[in-house]
Amino acid sequence: MQFGYFDNPKREYVITDPRTPMPWANYLGSPAYGAIVTQNAGGYSFVKSGAAGRILRYTFNQFDEPGRYIYLRDEDTGDFWSASWRPVEKPLDEYKTITRHGTSYTQIESEYRGIESKALYYVPMDATYEVWRLEVKNTGEKKRKIGVFGYCELTTESFYTQDLVNLQYTQFITVTEFHGDHIIQKINQFCNVNEDGENGRERFFGLAGAPVASYTGRRERFLGTSRFNAPKGVADGKLDDSLNFNGNPCGALHTVIELAPGESKSVAFILAQKGTREARKLIDRYADVEKTVDAEWKELIAYWHGKLNGLNVNTPDEDLNTMVNTWNAFQCFTTFVWSRAASLVYCGERNGYGYRDTVQDIQGIIHLDPAMAKERIRFMLSAQVHHGAGLPLVKFTHNAGHEDTPEQDSYVKSTGHPHYRADDAMWLFPTVYKYVAETGDKDFLNEVIPFADYDEGTVIEHLRRAIDFTMHHLGHHGMPAGLHADWNDCLQLGAQGESSFVAFQFYYAMNLLNELLPKTAEYKEYSQWLTEKAAEQLQKINEFFWEDDRFLRGYTQDGAVIGSKKDPEAAMWLNPQAWGVISRGATPEQAEKSMESVHRLLNTENGIELMAPCYKKHYFETAFMKLFNPTTKENGGIFCQPQGWAILAEALLGHGGRAFEYFKESCPSAYNDRAEIREVEPYVHSQFIEGHETPQPGRAHVHWLTGTASTVMVGMVEGILGLRPTPEGLRISPAIPAEWDGFTMDKTFRGKRLHIVVDNSAHHEGGVQKLLVNGKAAGSAVLTDDMIRDGDEITVVM
Numbered sequence: 030m031q032f033g034y035f036d037n038p039k040r041e042y043v044i045t046d047p048r049t050p051m052p053w054a055n056y057l058g059s060p061a062y063g064a065i066v067t068q069n070a071g072g073y074s075f076v077k078s079g080a081a082g083r084i085l086r087y088t089f090n091q092f093d094e095p096g097r098y099i100y101l102r103d104e105d106t107g108d109f110w111s112a113s114w115r116p117v118e119k120p121l122d123e124y125k126t127i128t129r130h131g132t133s134y135t136q137i138e139s140e141y142r143g144i145e146s147k148a149l150y151y152v153p154m155d156a157t158y159e160v161w162r163l164e165v166k167n168t169g170e171k172k173r174k175i176g177v178f179g180y181c182e183l184t185t186e187s188f189y190t191q192d193l194v195n196l197q198y199t200q201f202i203t204v205t206e207f208h209g210d211h212i213i214q215k216i217n218q219f220c221n222v223n224e225d226g227e228n229g230r231e232r233f234f235g236l237a238g239a240p241v242a243s244y245t246g247r248r249e250r251f252l253g254t255s256r257f258n259a260p261k262g263v264a265d266g267k268l269d270d271s272l273n274f275n276g277n278p279c280g281a282l283h284t285v286i287e288l289a290p291g292e293s294k295s296v297a298f299i300l301a302q303k304g305t306r307e308a309r310k311l312i313d314r315y316a317d318v319e320k321t322v323d324a325e326w327k328e329l330i331a332y333w334h335g336k337l338n339g340l341n342v343n344t345p346d347e348d349l350n351t352m353v354n355t356w357n358a359f360q361c362f363t364t365f366v367w368s369r370a371a372s373l374v375y376c377g378e379r380n381g382y383g384y385r386d387t388v389q390d391i392q393g394i395i396h397l398d399p400a401m402a403k404e405r406i407r408f409m410l411s412a413q414v415h416h417g418a419g420l421p422l423v424k425f426t427h428n429a430g431h432e433d434t435p436e437q438d439s440y441v442k443s444t445g446h447p448h449y450r451a452d453d454a455m456w457l458f459p460t461v462y463k464y465v466a467e468t469g470d471k472d473f474l475n476e477v478i479p480f481a482d483y484d485e486g487t488v489i490e491h492l493r494r495a496i497d498f499t500m501h502h503l504g505h506h507g508m509p510a511g512l513h514a515d516w517n518d519c520l521q522l523g524a525q526g527e528s529s530f531v532a533f534q535f536y537y538a539m540n541l542l543n544e545l546l547p548k549t550a551e552y553k554e555y556s557q558w559l560t561e562k563a564a565e566q567l568q569k570i571n572e573f574f575w576e577d578d579r580f581l582r583g584y585t586q587d588g589a590v591i592g593s594k595k596d597p598e599a600a601m602w603l604n605p606q607a608w609g610v611i612s613r614g615a616t617p618e619q620a621e622k623s624m625e626s627v628h629r630l631l632n633t634e635n636g637i638e639l640m641a642p643c644y645k646k647h648y649f650e651t652a653f654m655k656l657f658n659p660t661t662k663e664n665g666g667i668f669c670q671p672q673g674w675a676i677l678a679e680a681l682l683g684h685g686g687r688a689f690e691y692f693k694e695s696c697p698s699a700y701n702d703r704a705e706i707r708e709v710e711p712y713v714h715s716q717f718i719e720g721h722e723t724p725q726p727g728r729a730h731v732h733w734l735t736g737t738a739s740t741v742m743v744g745m746v747e748g749i750l751g752l753r754p755t756p757e758g759l760r761i762s763p764a765i766p767a768e769w770d771g772f773t774m775d776k777t778f779r780g781k782r783l784h785i786v787v788d789n790s791a792h793h794e795g796g797v798q799k800l801l802v803n804g805k806a807a808g809s810a811v812l813t814d815d816m817i818r819d820g821d822e823i824t825v826v827m
């Protein structure tokens with residue numbers, strides 16, 4: 030079934046049927062003021078923290094309500110509906126509606142009995158409030174009088190769990206007041222007030238562009254004994270001018286609009302965690318609703334489209350174009366900015382950045398906004414402990430140089446993380462490498478950055494210490510210990526157990542660092558040491574991790590093998606095979622064999638399972654994936670992050686067809702016309718997809734905020750499209766389906782705009798025969814800065 034389509038020129042997804050299997054959401058603003066909105070106007074808003082700064086109530090996992098509701102009422106007949114299909118749910122043969130989810134805005138456009146409405150929701154650039162602009166148009170032949178009601182349900186206090194469960198307290202700490210064009214909510218009104226009588230906990234809901242005809246600040250009076258589909262206040266055509274006291278606060282404002290035939294008018298509702306003084310200023314700012322909103326909307330679009338324009342691809346595959354140009358890219362920025370802060374699944378309880386997730390998220394935007402990436406790389410380096418490990422959780426309040434660490438009870442208490450994970454700091458290597466390669470900014474390597482607890486060092490020093498940390502945590506065979514987790518949160522291998530995943534990461538890390546090291550006397554000895562140690566690791570990998578047609582997954586703390594052919598369960602794992610290739614550790618023969626095993630033993634039509642057969646009986650003590658249902662999440666589900674690694678690995682091997690096959694299998698947009706399978710949004714990746722041993726294989730879960738965004742992006746950009754920068758310049762080596770005649774790309778590289786034409790008239794899957802700059806042979810495989818100018822045309826003949 031299809032519920033919508035991609036409007037690529039506008040970079041929008043348009044939902045044409047609001048009855049999607051799950052609420053399909055969009056992201057507005059940033060965690061400074063964040064809002065999530067669905068096609069039925071469901072969702073919530075918060076300031077700084079989804080859990081501790083919640084403004085709007087939302088009931089997770091229920092009916093996608095409440096939301097940012099706007100009701101319309103025909104004053105002559107009393108008939109009423111909503112600007113979004115829900116909550117009123119008028120019959121869809123008469124009520125026409127589409128939702129345009131765009132880059133940081135959502136517009137719901139509906140038409141019912143001669144009245145067109147457009148509800149635009151957004152948070153202006155860098156602002157800490159939200160705007161709902163409603164445009165109403167009379168498309169009929171007679172004059173119409175339309176009542177408009179804006180409604181939002183406010184939490185009683187900022188901690189959303191308190192709001193939901195501690196009713197004996199929270200119901201009695203808040204009141205609402207009416208101030209002419211806005212409702213103010215006060216919380217603990219006598220505490221910590223300043224000279225204006227405010228304590229910084231006020232929220233307001235205001236109306237601009239029309240006078241308020243009636244209002245209520247009390248949910249029970251708005252609803253009466255009805256639900257959101259037929260609130261008493263709307264049915265009555267007038268709110269009762271009541272306020273909240275010892276109950277549930279809301280903002281509900283009513284105005285009446287008269288429209289001549291063909292006429293349209295706009296009003297704006299504004300919501301913020303701010304007091305009366307700010308409310309006054311903001312409502313005044315929107316006195317000319319159209320003008321202000323149009324300018325702000327344009328600004329948002331220019332900002333986001335400007336970023337996404339950094340890479341524009343035009344391949345024969347529409348899914349690839351849609352995802353790489355817009356949706357996967359926008360999701361990468363969303364995960365970068367929001368981390369795992371808030372979604373319809375993440376309820377906002379995380380009080381910081383996960384180390385590995387964040388360092389990986391950076392990789393998804395390096396090709397589009399390296400400056401933004403650099404800032405976050407700095408930040409993450411400053412969250413490395415002096416001995417080289419990454420803090421498992423980096424607090425939002427991170428104060429480099431002064432943080433406590435997992436060695437201290439205080440850290441464990443405040444974060445819940447008692448141990449280091451084996452992979453965290455290893456992610457720094459490809460991330461720093463990619464940044465330096467994209468920009469050529471080698472100076473960054475000498476920048477001095479503090480460590481989390483104490484001490485400081487250059488970026489190179491930070492990377493050295495990350496190597497040291499792993500070196501100091503080796504297991505039985507002298508390969509990296511699995512510690513508390515090794516990317517796979519469910520795999521606890523401990524201080525002696527060993528992880529092939531981290532072994533490959535480590536091998537790769539040493540080689541990447543070696544490549545980045547300045548070729549000076551100062552680093553000569555260290556560079557040699559890295560070369561030797563990397564060779565030693567690889568030798569151990571071959572000796573202890575290779576078995577016939579696969580790399581093993583690891584050794585347990587007791588020395589038992591995980592991921593051997595002989596195992597009745599979990600005999601084959603995706604990650605070590607893909608990472609064998611990505612790290613360049615696998616020999617060509619191992620690479621071919623192991624990736625072939627992946628295809629044979631793990632692949633399904635909806636993507637590659639993480640391992641198989643899943644654990645049911647034959648698990649070891651700390652294999653926590655046993656907690657999950659079969660082929661679900663880490664227990665052999667189609668975990669989506671590793672799909673990106675498989676795409677990259679196949680592309681690096683020059684298997685364009687296979688890489689593309691993997692892309693398509695788990696590509697959200699490829700399910701647009703069978704969206705009932707995935708259920709979640711066809712425009713964003715999810716954390717995992719159900720595997721073959723569930724009743725609904727292909728169903729996807731945990732939308733939006735997932736590392737999948739960045740790994741698949743890297744798999745596409747570096748892998749299939751073949752944009753593989755090195756510190757020296759740009760290498761282009763696509764791996765595409767042999768049927769393609771070629772494709773084009775426009776890419777900004779180190780400040781220069783390049784038009785890249787890939788010619789595959791020979792119908793190869795990979796490999797480059799010729800590289801031309803403006804029609805002349807380049808003479809080298811890497812385009813260095815002196816070889817290219819802004820506006821050049823690069824031809825890659827495959």
Ligand code: GLC
Binds near residue numbers: 386517663716735
């Ligand atoms: C989730 C976590 C991520 C972890 C992965 C596999 O996506 O956010 O940190 O690597 O699961 O366990």
